[in-house]
Amino acid sequence: MNSFIKAVSLLVGLGISGLGFSNSLQALTIHALPTDLPDTVPGIDRWQVAYTLDLGGSTFSSNQGFTIYFSSGLYSNLNTTSSPSGWDVLTLQPETILIALDGLLDALALVDNPSVSTPFVVEFDWLASGSPKSQLFELYSLQTGFQLTGTGSTHVQSVGVADGGGSALRLFCVALLPAIGFRIMRRNVG
Numbered sequence: 001m002n003s004f005i006k007a008v009s010l011l012v013g014l015g016i017s018g019l020g021f022s023n024s025l026q027a028l029t030i031h032a033l034p035t036d037l038p039d040t041v042p043g044i045d046r047w048q049v050a051y052t053l054d055l056g057g058s059t060f061s062s063n064q065g066f067t068i069y070f071s072s073g074l075y076s077n078l079n080t081t082s083s084p085s086g087w088d089v090l091t092l093q094p095e096t097i098l099i100a101l102d103g104l105l106d107a108l109a110l111v112d113n114p115s116v117s118t119p120f121v122v123e124f125d126w127l128a129s130g131s132p133k134s135q136l137f138e139l140y141s142l143q144t145g146f147q148l149t150g151t152g153s154t155h156v157q158s159v160g161v162a163d164g165g166g167s168a169l170r171l172f173c174v175a176l177l178p179a180i181g182f183r184i185m186r187r188n189v190g
Contacts, residue, residue, distance in 0.1 A: 027056025028139060030068065032154040034132045037123065045126045048081070050119035051105070051154065060116075063142040065108035068135050068154065072100040075124045075132075080105060082121045086114025091122065108142070131159045 030051055037046040051068065065087075070078055072094035083089045087107045094103035105122055126132060139150035 027058055028066070028150065028152065029054040029056065030066070030137055030152070030154045031157055032132070032135065033119075033157045034159050036131065036159065046123065047126045047132055048121060048123045049132060050121045052119045053116040055116060059113045060109040061112050061141075061143070062109055064140070064149075065106060065142070066137055066139050067107075068105045068137045070094055070103035070105070070122075070124065070135065072096050072102050074126070074128050075103055076127060077123075077125045078103050078105070079123045080120065081123055082118065083107065084115035084118045084120070086111045087120075089120065132156070 030053055033050045033052070035048045035050070037048050039046050053066075073096070075094055078091050078093055080089055080091045086109060088110055090104075090106040090108075092104050092106070095101040105120065107120060134153045134156050137152055137154060138148055139152075141147045141149050
């Protein structure tokens, strides 16, 4: 489906839909694992969140999907870096120019029972202090027009910190300590 048409359909549908809940994905839990990435630009706090889906025994059917929202005052420069197969993924940037509009990650199932074995991964600039918190999400169906079928909040797991090669350097330095200590002892004795 054309991404522009999908985005317009989604935004219009969210504005006019009622809350017609179905039981098909009511057990859905979205786990969010935030990771603080190395900041390559001074003053820009770069993060990544890996979203994994726990379907609770349910499955997505073709033309069902979910949307995770990124608050306009907290996130910028969204970039989806990976997603499982069987999904049409769209990322829209938060806007603050005229009115505040949240950014979003939207994933629409292209097939019945699409893969959820790997996470949906989004990188972004974090504009607040601390670490990213729980985010709102919505479930929807395009099978009979646009229908909002559920809402929830992501479950944030422990914050990770990207290594950036630091562990290898620390291991190298620790390995050198005995050699340095031995040289210092030899100088003092001899």
